[in-house]
Amino acid sequence: MTKDEHIKYWLESAQYDFETAQSLFQNKKFSWTLFLGHLVLEKILKAKYVQDNDNQVPPKLHDLVRLSELTKLTLTEEQKLFLDEVNDFNLEARYPDYKQSFYKKCTEDFTAGYFKKIEEYYQWLKFQLK
Secondary structure, three states, X not given: OOHHXXXXXXXXXXXXXXXXXXXXXXXXXXXXXHHHHHHHHHHHHHHHHHHHOOOOOOOOOOOHHHHHHOOOOOOOHHHHHHHHHHHHHHHHHHOHHHHHHHHHHXXXXXXXXXXXXXXXXXXXXXXXXX
């Protein structure tokens, strides 16, 4: 695949996951909404990584802060802190030790607040790819 095809792959995959997360939110599957929200940002950052680097294959990382550091993005401390918080959704939804407390934390209000901000970052990152 060409570099543009790799970027398109990550963008389309992120868009699909974003739409799925929206559907999960509407169906009150809040913990999975946030888990997919993390995945959306991970994939859009991988598209940015491909754009900014000669290597067309992004590293097999899930850490959003680390992925952002491997791009040419300049993030504020506030942005890095938010990405670090979203990193937790990847772990807390996936591993049994964290799941139960994460499910309880994921109220509609909690999820709506984070998902709105995830969407804002997603749109901003898409803009960075133009």
